[in-house]
Structures are given as structure tokens and as C-alpha cells.
Amino acid sequence: xxxxxxxxxxxxxxxxxxxxxxxxxxxxxxxxxxxxxxxxxxxxxxxxxxxxxxxxxxxxxxxxxxxxxx
Numbered sequence: 001x002x003x004x005x006x007x008x009x010x011x012x013x014x015x016x017x018x019x020x021x022x023x024x025x026x027x028x029x030x031x032x033x034x035x036x037x038x039x040x041x042x043x044x045x046x047x048x049x050x051x052x053x054x055x056x057x058x059x060x061x062x063x064x065x066x067x068x069x070x
Contacts, residue, residue: 004030010041019069026062033059
């Protein structure tokens with residue numbers, strides 16, 4: 001990343017009309033260690049997501065939101 005602070009945003013779901021929807025925003029500040037392999041979650045394998053998730057949670061500030069179909 002070249003600009004700090006930076007916020008990455010990703011989502012997963014079929015939309016509020018078809019089922020649950022989950023979105024996450026993650027803040028990366030200057031000087032924080034970046035994690036190799038981080039990109040769109042849909043391009044990662046399940047194993048890669050499971051390995052990267054705890055590192056992101058430990059090293060960065062993040063917010064997570066969910067919406068149900070109801």
C-alpha cells in the first residue's frame with residue numbers, strides 16, 4: 001500500500017433478499033506489518049482464509065457487520 005491510513009473492505013453473501021450478508025472493514029496504518037497473500041476473500045482457499053484471519057484480527061483494527069434476510 002502506498003497511502004496511509006488505508007481501509008480495506010470486503011463482503012460475502014447473496015444480498016439481503018437471498019440470505020445473510022457479512023461485510024468487514026479493516027484499517028491499516030503506516031508502520032503496521034502487512035500480511036502476505038491478503039486479497040479478495042473469494043480468491044483465497046478456505047485454508048488460506050483460516051490462516052490469515054487471526055493475523056488480521058491481531059494486527060489491525062477492524063469492524064464486522066452482518067445482516068439477515070429478515
